[in-house]
Amino acid sequence: MDFFFEIHKDLPREGPGDSESTRRAFRKLSALPEEPVILNVGSGPGAQTLDLAEISDGVIYAVDTHQPFLDRLQEKVIASGMDKRIHVLHQSMKELQFPPASFDLIWSEGAIYIMGFEAGLRAWKPLLKPGGYIAITELTWLKPDPPAEVKEFWNEGYPSMKSMEENLEIIHACDYYLIDYFVLPNSSWTDDYYQPMQARISMLREQYQSEPDRLQQLDFELEEINIFNKYHEWYGYVFYIMQTK
Ligand SMILES: C[S@@+](CC[C@H](N)C(=O)[O-])C[C@H]1O[C@@H](n2cnc3c(N)ncnc32)[C@H](O)[C@@H]1O
Numbered sequence: 001m002d003f004f005f006e007i008h009k010d011l012p013r014e015g016p017g018d019s020e021s022t023r024r025a026f027r028k029l030s031a032l033p034e035e036p037v038i039l040n041v042g043s044g045p046g047a048q049t050l051d052l053a054e055i056s057d058g059v060i061y062a063v064d065t066h067q068p069f070l071d072r073l074q075e076k077v078i079a080s081g082m083d084k085r086i087h088v089l090h091q092s093m094k095e096l097q098f099p100p101a102s103f104d105l106i107w108s109e110g111a112i113y114i115m116g117f118e119a120g121l122r123a124w125k126p127l128l129k130p131g132g133y134i135a136i137t138e139l140t141w142l143k144p145d146p147p148a149e150v151k152e153f154w155n156e157g158y159p160s161m162k163s164m165e166e167n168l169e170i171i172h173a174c175d176y177y178l179i180d181y182f183v184l185p186n187s188s189w190t191d192d193y194y195q196p197m198q199a200r201i202s203m204l205r206e207q208y209q210s211e212p213d214r215l216q217q218l219d220f221e222l223e224e225i226n227i228f229n230k231y232h233e234w235y236g237y238v239f240y241i242m243q244t245k
Helices: 002-008 019-026 047-055 067-080 117-127 148-157 164-173 187-207 212-231
Strands: 037-041 059-064 086-090 103-109 128-141 176-183 235-244
Touching (some): 002 187, 019 047, 047 086, 103 117, 117 128
Parallel strands (some): 059 086
């Protein structure tokens, strides 16, 4: 696990995403109050936390369980001068420590998979005020019948990955209104995530050239990037934007 974090340390993002997609999703929230209270679940190093603070006049609570990510985010918050509006907290998404109906908006990019899409949508709902919004990105099959190689890779990595249609059914079953959904562009995988990660992998390969276990882990990370390059039209991150009834 430590070596995983050495590979991922100090990347701009810890998963696919980009500021324009964050803004595009945020623009869909037409009835948000002027100063919304926002919970950012699984913030990681917080690229979207800072975007949310820039595009809203709200107060943001960013939670994650990996302290080095939180420390890095806290440094960025202080540097941005937005420390009165952004609160960085060590909390698990599985046991969020807030009273019911605390938030106008729950935002989570690339993290709900840790609980499962449906489990997260159900567990976090009581924290929303009536009419509150939830905006989530989730790894999703974009087309049926993917080739065996990509299917096997993700059956291993994320066996409960669903199609868009299945996720829309879950949203309906969890009793949210669907506001909108869209697929993140390929550049949101590459620019701030896979490209810096690939550079890190090359550097670590040099550093650990005589350590087979580490080289094997680097190969595994690289395989994910190779699978994406070959098969990205079959799967992607989808932004799902919902509102409580
Ligand atoms: C794929 S990363 C996405 C991070 C961030 N949203 C981004 O886009 O850069 C998933 C994040 O979930 C965090 N995480 C893992 N388990 C968690 C838990 N139980 N509660 C809260 N966050 C968790 C990880 O530390 C990591 O920062």
